[in-house]
Amino acid sequence: MSAAPRTVAIVGCPFSGGQGRSGVDTGPNSLVAAGLPASLEELGWKVEFDGHQQFEHINELVGSDAPIGVMKNPRAVSEVSRLVAAAVEAKLREHKLPLTLGGDHSLALGTISGTKRVHPDAAVLWIDAHADINTPSTTPSGNLHGCPVSFLLGLPGTDVAPFKDWLPAKPALQAQDIVYIGLRDIDSGERKILRENGIKCYSMHEVDRYGIGKVVDMALDHVNGGSSRKRPIHLSFDVDALDPSVAPSTGTPVRGGLTFREGHYICEALYETGSIVAMDLMEVNPSLMQDHAEQTIAIGCSLIRSAMGETLL
């Protein structure tokens, strides 16, 4: 599986239960309505899109889903992730590239679980202002979009119902299999976890110091153990990695983020490796900063196009 699959399968996930602000569930539909499928066809892809995932029955749970400890909407998040994992796994087994549109970033618990079933050697590039590595014991908010990475790594405190009913006993992801770019808002519990597990992080400080070109090279060197670019990559892109002046319509904006070009450069450079096997584009919330919703949706689409081979020349 070294050659990139030439069919991209859009997995639209209208889900908001991993955080508290409504509207992020309309992200996938907005991205598709903005012409994403046709624009990917123009790039030479076969595009498969047979409607968004049917989460109505789960979205009805959101609200009445009683907290477990501090975790909000635990049953809804767990069930959606379980379904998304199966959807992503199925697309990969058909040799398609699953492109998951969020929805909130708790969905990545599902997407990366699915990817790792088919590509156990896949590495994760997590592009985000946040590390999303809180555990149910460290989360300050109880919002599970701040926690998917800890569940993927099987960190202490994640062996809890309902997640333990379907997550593998042996965690899907190892600490050395993930690299972050764009971090600038880390909770104190997360900082401790990142340090103790030796997880590679390129925060905005490193982006400023080395420039984005060098940062992406270093990130890829890290996961490949050298200059090879063969290792399968799961790209999980939270649109809030970008500066809020660039992508304002998102639920947890943090100033001091990636520029328009830095965000696109990451996607272009990963495309050049030929090793992207799956991509997530998360946290577009068109109901926030509505005057800028179109701008944010357009940038979501163009980040995806860059990761799918759109070049400037």
Ligand SMILES: NC(=[NH2+])NCCC[C@H](N)C(=O)O
């Ligand atoms: N996917 C995101 N936008 N996550 C934001 C997480 C914010 C904060 N660290 C929390 O745990 O609540």
Ligand SMILES: [Mn+2]
């Ligand atoms: Mn984020």
Ligand SMILES: [Mn+2]
């Ligand atoms: Mn995130």
